[in-house]
Amino acid sequence: MRSSRRPRWLLPALLCALAVLVARPTETPGGSPARGGAHPGASAEVARLYEDAAAATRQYEEGRRAAEAERTRARQLEKRLVRERRQLAVLHEDLGRIARAQYRSGGDVSLTARMLLADDPEGLLRGQRAVSEADHALRHAISRSRRAEARLAADERKAATQWRALQVHNGELAELKQHIERKLARARERLRAEADSSAASGACRSAVRLAQPDRSATRAWVAPLRTYQLSAAFGSGGARWADRHTGQDFAVPIGTFVRTVGEGRVAAVSCGGAFGIQIVIAHPGGYWTQYAHLSSVAVEQGERVRPGQRIGQSGTTGNSTGPHLHFEVRVTPEFGSGVDPLPWLAARGVRL
The missing domain is CATH 2.70.70.10 (Glucose Permease (Domain IIA))
Known part of the structure; x- marks a missing residue:
């Protein structure tokens, strides 16, 4: 089974990054406040939080897909286990029939005595050999089935453990995502207030330089927004x-x-x-x-x-x-x- 265990450093790293994001001052790319006394403020924070929210969403979706795959595997294991149990029940029934047939054909009478009393000793010997081979095959099948049952049960327990761990992981990611989104909502309100003040005064604030996406594959013309x-x-x-x-x-x-x-x-x-x-x-x-x-x-x-x-x-x-x-x-x-x-x-x- 492919391990779906999350890296132990993932959540702490995200939380540390978030703490740094909250603590660090807002600056222009050159490291100094925007010229003219203006400050990027909420604008830069919203831009950063959009990126953080997108990263948290990607991590959450990856965890959700992994958890769903693990749950699907657990269901498949359960179906296999049910089939194996049914086959084992059929084998037990066959063993019972063979045992009853052996009892009716001679019970506790030894094979030597039965051969002496039989009208067709060679036929009896062939029949006994066939019964012995069938009995051996049956015992082997039962042993194999029990091993398979034990293996599948272990896999099922492992899958359930991993599923629970993934659920916990997804819960942590969801909390982190919600925390970022709450910060984003507050930053949007500050950005709105700053923008309204700027528009009311008719004085534009200095440009806030935004991180740019990779444009190596950008077409000559695009939509003005990526999602809308x-x-x-x-x-x-x-x-x-x-x-x-x-x-x-x-x-x-x-x-x-x-x-x-x-x-x-x-x-x-x-x-x-x-x-x-x-x-x-x-x-x-x-x-x-x-x-x-x-x-x-x-x-x-x-x-x-x-x-x-x-x-x-x-x-x-x-x-x-x-x-x-x-x-x-x-x-x-x-x-x-x-x-x-x-x-x-x-x-x-x-x-x-």
């Missing part, structure tokens, strides 16, 4: 907009990483107004994309960006009824020149 739920669509009406909705909304929690959909240059980073904290990126070919209602930005005006690069975190700043990303595709950098983002992205191989 589509909400208000382009052109839809409603009391929240003066005319029609000018972009596509993505419902996501505060602090979700927002990505640039393609290569380009940051045309503007601004705060305040209906869009709250927003980024506008110019792309080759005469198109601009807008990312609005953010809680933080990770780029500065004039900066070059690559497809899939994390440029900020989602929020609910400005004219927003809840956490989401407002995404626009424009033919000019200005409001009012938007086109439907879904077919525009679909033409570039990105289907939402």
